[in-house]
Amino acid sequence: LDPVDCRTSSKIVRLPGLVDVHVHLRDPGATHKEDWDSGTASALAGGFTIVGAMPNTNPAIMDQATFELAKTLSKAKARCDYGIFIGATWTNTTTAGNFANEAMGMKMYLEETFAPLPLKDDINVWRDHIMNWPSNTTPVCVHADGRNLAAILLLGWMYNKPMHVCHVSHKEEIDIIRDCKKRGMNVTCEVSPHHLTLCDKDIERIGSGQSEVRPRLGTQQDMDSLWENIDYIDMIATDHAPHTYEEKCSAKPPPGFPGLETSLPLMLTAVHQGRITLDDLVKKMHTNPMRIFGIKEQPNTYIEVNMDEEWTIPKKPEYSRCGWTPFEGLKVRGKVSKVVLRGKMVYIDGKILAEPGYGLNIRSTEYK
């Protein structure tokens, strides 16, 4: 508040490269919203040196041909390191497991979404996927609410597979996950910064089409319950889901928010507010995702953050192609000033220095 105080307390801290296990890069299929190039530039600008790309592209990543396509596109274009998820479908229950080592993990969509990968209500298909996923490999990541979450966690427990719950957003889900953890279940979860900072009270300000997101923004009580249970939340993940502003203003606005360039500043603001310690934030944005997804440390990699820079989130992210953000106008404190990835300066003071193709697939032999 006192400008002198602000200046004198200004503090640069060095953190490890952040990991975002949940991004939608829209490539292949909707590169007017984002692609491997723009999305990974957006990641670096947000302090992320590794992203996990979701499989609900067009075509969806669900078999050998589409997995190879994603590998080819990412290898040519990615500016930061990355993993690729294999999607679970009705048709690949016996083959998805073949990708257990090469993929970042398997993604299961148990709810109706706009994605081409809904598994709907068939418990037999869910069970086949969980049974057939190889043990002691990468996690099975689920988009599941309410009773579907309870059902899929039972299957994970039955067959002793590591389960990871994406974007926990409501009291009912965090209650279940917390109590499963207390009972000893091998389950982890992530929460997005938007579910930690926005609730249904913000819909009017953001706009009704713009505020469409899955899972939906919760109530104040939902948001409070996430903070109350923050110790049971393993990761912060953006669920970066870019759509153009025009699409968000259309009659059928697709659900999703961009998040790569705003997530760390929003979370650093929470650190500043005393809601979470910087140590815990680093656990949730680096240490835990590295361990849970079995990723080797990136050598000579770190980011520098100005903890005390106060700024207002602008109308558009700098690098994401989507051209809007639900956080427009929010005042935040903390900004990425520098990113060094595998010995190379890849981002400094707003400029991306990594070329497309510099990023490595975390499951490739080059990375290992």
Next chain:
Amino acid sequence: LDPVDCRTSSKIVRLPGLVDVHVHLRDPGATHKEDWDSGTASALAGGFTIVGAMPNTNPAIMDQATFELAKTLSKAKARCDYGIFIGATWTNTTTAGNFANEAMGMKMYLEETFAPLPLKDDINVWRDHIMNWPSNTTPVCVHADGRNLAAILLLGWMYNKPMHVCHVSHKEEIDIIRDCKKRGMNVTCEVSPHHLTLCDKDIERIGSGQSEVRPRLGTQQDMDSLWENIDYIDMIATDHAPHTYEEKCSAKPPPGFPGLETSLPLMLTAVHQGRITLDDLVKKMHTNPMRIFGIKEQPNTYIEVNMDEEWTIPKKPEYSRCGWTPFEGLKVRGKVSKVVLRGKMVYIDGKILAEPGYGLNIRSTEYK
């Protein structure tokens, strides 16, 4: 087949009094179909000396007033011993547990049924019920299919409550229960004789309205899977659900079959066919339900069965008020000839000798 052989091999065996943990006695509310008197007469004629009465009556058994009403009606009319279930509703999550010792158990309806007790899809209500049910008391019995079954079993596991799955009928449910048992879960289950002996191929013969039952008759594969997993099935329970023949022939036939007078003969026929041993049948119709529902042994109680009597199931049960059976015309082998309950001959050669009111509530001090 040779009448002389039949005569010479004729064999009377003495078995313990059978326990049917799942009957609908329609009292209060629909006594034209059945009541505590006719239903318990039907039980004795079928070899059952204890029945568990489901709470989806009218009014439903869900609070102090309705539980007392069921106690009063049963005390005046029951001819065999019995327990009374408390129903879980939206409104009694904090009070249902008060009946944990006085009830036979709690019944949760997770599917849409014709009952007044559906809990629909609200995982919070399910969770509150499981959390609030006292530990180390009677089981929580669930009517749940597919993913709802998986979800409720997770909740039972989370809060370490004994769960009992009613009328398992399809491959998908027995697969889940078997694998949960293998993993060490405290779960038990029952299967009805109709799901062990009828499948969708029988619908034409039985009639489409008459064959309405919940869960529905499965496929041949479903029926086969129940027999394949018979070692994981703790109990045979009739799910005796009488409706009048007129109702079953109406435009909106209510789902449900009578079962009390036909279940033992159908199962003895399976013994005769070598599908199950008599020892295992006694476990599933007496020993296991007694242990799982915490019922003390009935002194001086037994039934006598003619193992070799062959007969054809008639158009109507002798004692149930419903006046029809889906098993009409089936040839069976094995018949109850005598029932002795607490030292008194209560059934012999087709005649009921117990008066209404002779039956005791298994949770009452008189019984204990």
